Every structure is written in C-alpha cells, then in structure tokens.
Amino acid sequence: MPLQIEPRLAPSRLANVLAPLVAIVLALLFSGILLVAVGVDPLETYRAMLRGAFGSAYAISETLVRATPLMFTGLAVSIAFRMLFWNIGAEGQLAMGAFAASGVALFLSQSVPWLKGPALLLAMALAAFAAGAVWGLIPGSLKAFLGVNEIITSLMLNYVAILWIQYLYYGPWKDPQGFGFPGTARFPDDAVLPRLKDTAWLPQLFDTGRVHWGLFLAIVAAVLLWLVLDRTRWGYEIKVIGENPRAARYAGMNIVRNILLVMIVSGGLAGLAGFSQVAGISYRLQQGIVVGDGYTAIIVAWLARLNPFGVLLVATLLAALFVGGDQIQITMGLPAAVAQVLQGAILFFVLASSFFTQYRIRWTGRRAAVVGEQ
C-alpha cells in the first residue's frame, strides 16, 4: 500500500483535541445504527437523553447526584491505573465501604455514646475508607508478594463483596419493620450527609435537589489526589513504575511498598463512594447501591487520561448518559442499558482515535510502496 504509518514525534495539538470529539460523534453514529436495527429512532432517543440529563435544574441536580459515586470510583481506579495496576475491583471496594459505613451508623453509634453529630459521619467515612482499602489490599498483596494476576483477583472479590452485603440486608441486618423490603433500618439522623439545599449558609442559587455533601468530598479528593500525583515524590514514583517498571527498580524504588500504598488509596477512595451512597442517598444499606460504578470507573479513568480533574468532568458526562438513559426508560419505554452501550462504544472509538494521536498516516506515493509493501 502506498500508505505508511509512522509515529508522531511531537504530539499534534489538533489531533489531541479533535480525536476524542470525533470519537464521540462516531460512537453516537455507531450506536445509532444499532438502535435503528432494533427499530428505535436514534435522534429522538438522543434528544430525550439530553433533555433528561441537562434539560432542567432538576435534571442537572440528578446528573450530579449520579456523578458523585463515579467521581470517587474514577479517582480510585485512575491512581491504580497510573501504576499499571489493573484494579477492576472498585465495585467490591465500594460495596465493602457501604457495608462498613452502615455498620458504624447502625450499630457502633448505639454502643459508643460520643459518636454523634459530625464525629459519627467522620467515623463512617473512615470505616468505609478502611474497609475499601482492606478489600483492595487483598489483590494488592497477592500481586505484590506472589505476582498473582490482579485483574482476576480484584474482579472475583467484587462478586464476594456483593454477595456479602446481600447476605446482610436480606439476612441478619434486615429491618424487622421493613415489611420484607430487602434493606437495613434507616440510619440515625446524625449519620446522614446533608443535602446542599438543607445547608443554611450556602447561597441557594437554584434547586439542587438531592445533591449532597458527598459531591464536595469527591472534589476535595480529586484536588488532594492531584497534589499527591503531580507535586510529590510519591506521585512521581507511581508514574515511573507505571511507565517503566524496570527503570523504577534500577532507581531503587520499592515496588511492593508502592503497590500496597496505591491499593490502600485506591480501595479507600472506592470505599468512600460506598459511604457517599449510603450516607447521602439511601440512608440505609439496600439493593441498588452497587450498580456497576466500579466498572464504569474504568471508562471514566481512561477517558480522563487518569487526570483527577478530568475524572470529575468525565464522571459528570457519563452520569448524564445514565440519567438520560433512565429518562428514556420512563418516557420512551426503552431499556436504560442504552447508556451502557453508548459508553462502551465511546470507549472503543476513543481507543481507536488514540491511534491517530500517536501515529500519522502518510501518503508515500508509488515508489515507496514497493519498498514498504507487506
């Protein structure tokens, strides 16, 4: 072929900006074809999704509510991915965080008298962070000490964690006054993350609906993570280990220690997602808390190029897809899974487009074709 592929020596600014945009347009087209194939009007679907996610103050507030856990899990996954540690277990770490926070809210708060007010919320958050960290340390230690493939172990633990919390809210933790509803009793009032609209000193510019303090916590976590990754020696080590483990070892970096530390932070952040969901939304441990945010986090982290602020932005956009998806389920009777299909497709096209940011294709004419022929 008279076409030659060569690496770009300097990154092209135009390609970097254009590629993801083109990718999203192509993903919409591709999914649109799938929708047409099953007899659905894609334009109407997309319009309804957009309206559902951003069409009103209420829609925007719901998008932010949906984005909050994705921000935590996206941050969790992105720090691990920076080191090329494939933590696919944010889902289970979130579940364990929700479990620990609920345990503190429901039981520890009753036996420890001083656990009241902000102290209770703090204890719940710490417990959730610790539980997520422990759950992340299992694949972390297996990898660090024994070299066991972390993709499989972290993923298997998701199923274990989900079965564990299901056991609790269907079994011993089930609310005796819940009329058979699978869930624990409601948390005491002190164990609830306040909503923004119930926070007196905040200016109420528009109706913020169910948006709660978990959102601010996620933003703070992103800023802290950015400081650590970009401004500290440890962040630098993580980057080097991810890009070139051999060089990192020669430079005397302790890889075992770094894997363990990264998984504490990663698992802990995912655990906070669980805390934010039970304390900010459901006020109890119940069905519907673990809904795939640990997997969506992979898309979030990758689209954000593992940048903490990028995670906040991408999490919001993907949350919009979910909220839009729920909306078309209500208004058009279409399965909400359209959102997931779109997300998968976007990831495909972004992966494909990154080829064009790293390489360029050059027309080399007929003469070169003879030499370069495969």
Next chain:
Amino acid sequence: MDLALLISIVAVAIQAGVSLVYATVGEIFTERSGVLNLGVEGMMIMGAVTAFAAAYHSGSAWLGVLTAVAVGAALALIHAFLTITLRADQVVSGLALTIFGSGLASFLGQRLGPGGKPLVGLVGPRFMPVELPVLSEIPVVGKALFAQNVLVYIMYVLVPVAAYWIYKTRPGLHLRAVGENPATADALGIGVFRTRYAYTVFGGMLVGLGGAALSLAYTPGWTENITGGRGWIAIALVIFALWDPWRALLGALLFGGVNAIQFRLQAAGTTIPAPFLNMLPYLFTILVLTIVTVYESVSKRVGAPAALGLPYVRGERTG
C-alpha cells in the same frame, strides 16, 4: 461418599463446566497468538442472549448456536481491529468489550422478545440430554458421561482436537510462534497480523458458543447476568491451565464440581446461608490462581506466551 452421589456430582459438574470449557479453550487460542482479550464476559453474555433470541424466534436451537458463534466472532473482530491494527491497549480494549457486551446484552434482552418485549421468562428450544447407545450403558461412568446434551459431546471432541491442533500441526506451530516471538515468525514468512486476526476471531466464536451453552442447555432461557462472571473465571482458568486445552478441561470440570457441590448442599438443606455457598466459585478462583502462580514461579515454568499483550509492529523492538 456413596457412588451414586459421586456420579451425580460428576454429571452436574460436566453440565456446569461446558460453557467454561468453550470459553477457556477459545481464550487459549486467542492468547496463544499473543492477543489478550478480556472481553470474554461481554462476548459470552452476548452469545447467550442472541442464541436464545434466535432459537426462540426460529424454533431451532441449532440456529441459536450459529447466531452466538457469529456474534462472538463479530465482537472479537472489534477487539482484533483495535489491538492488532490500531495497536490499542489490549487490557482497556478488552474491558471496553465486556462493558459494551454486557450493556448491549441487557438492552437486547429487554427488546428481542415477541413484539419488542423482554425475553425474560420465555421458554424456547433447548438441548435435551441424549443417551448415547452402548456408551451410556458403560457401568458406573456411562450415565454421567454419555447421557448429556449434544453441546457436551461437541466439547468431548473439541478438547482433543484443540490440543492436537496447537501441539502437532503446522498451523498450530505457526500459532505458537506468533505468540512467542512475532518478529521471528514474521521473518519466517508467517503472517503475524493474519494469524492474530484469525485466532482472535476463532476464540470469540468459541466464547459465543460458551454463552449459547448457558442459555440453550445449562440454564435454559434468558436472565439478566446469566453469565455471573463465568467469562472472568474462564480467563483465570486459562492461567490455571497454563494455556493447555486438556488442563482447561480439568479446570473447568473442577469448577463445575464446585457448582455441583454447592447445589447438592443447598438441596440437602444445609445451614450455611446461600450467599456464602455462592461465594465459593469466586473464592476458589482466587485460591487456585494463587497456587498456580506460586507453582509457576517456584518451578520456573512459564505458561504465558512471551508476546502476550504486546502489539506487533514490524521493525520495532517489543518487550
């Protein structure tokens, strides 16, 4: 343990293990060529939903199988194009395939029933057990091995053929060469890209078939999350099997056995709560994977193809 119980456990282990054998052997072919496809779960669940939908509407379970195989191939082709031609990260592309496949399967499961209704709860054609004459009358093992459905019998043929293909034939040698050292294979005139494309797609076909084995035989019908992580267990089994089809069969049956024992205990009215029994396969996967990894590092035996996960670029050093 009495013999009858043991035999019934073996019979259930085989039924539960079939889908895993297909998926694991499929992934072994793919990984042997140097391509890591983490999209097994996504391809498998797509295989399951399309197999059931096609069988339901056509009335033919075989048409369901064909559909699942074609769908598995098509999805694997996406992965092949992204990772082989466009050199995208194999881990991320595979994960994208799983997310995409799970979402699409869930979507289709709610649309592909009669008149755009959900598939859940419908009863369609399925593969029933067929007693093979003579063989099923072998004392002790006959009923357990040869009173199964046809997908089990195909599996009995697939495993030896796969092993023979990989170890004893010329194309099998080429496959291994491409996975171990693509540059040398290329220099010898073996088409690296062509080989990788072919085995990635073929692997996808087998994975799709594994999905069909779920929705047409093992747990007939469509339920959300019908695969329940089996695709991921298959990826773990590839490592357990050290990329060998015979060991894959052993591993898959072992897992089927864990399933069988779990059902037995539940049927026998054990006091262990069901969620803990349901955790067994996943905990078992972690345990087995750890043991195999330690064994590999102690015995200095490396099962993974040397070029697994690395894109091949002509004239560029990899690894």
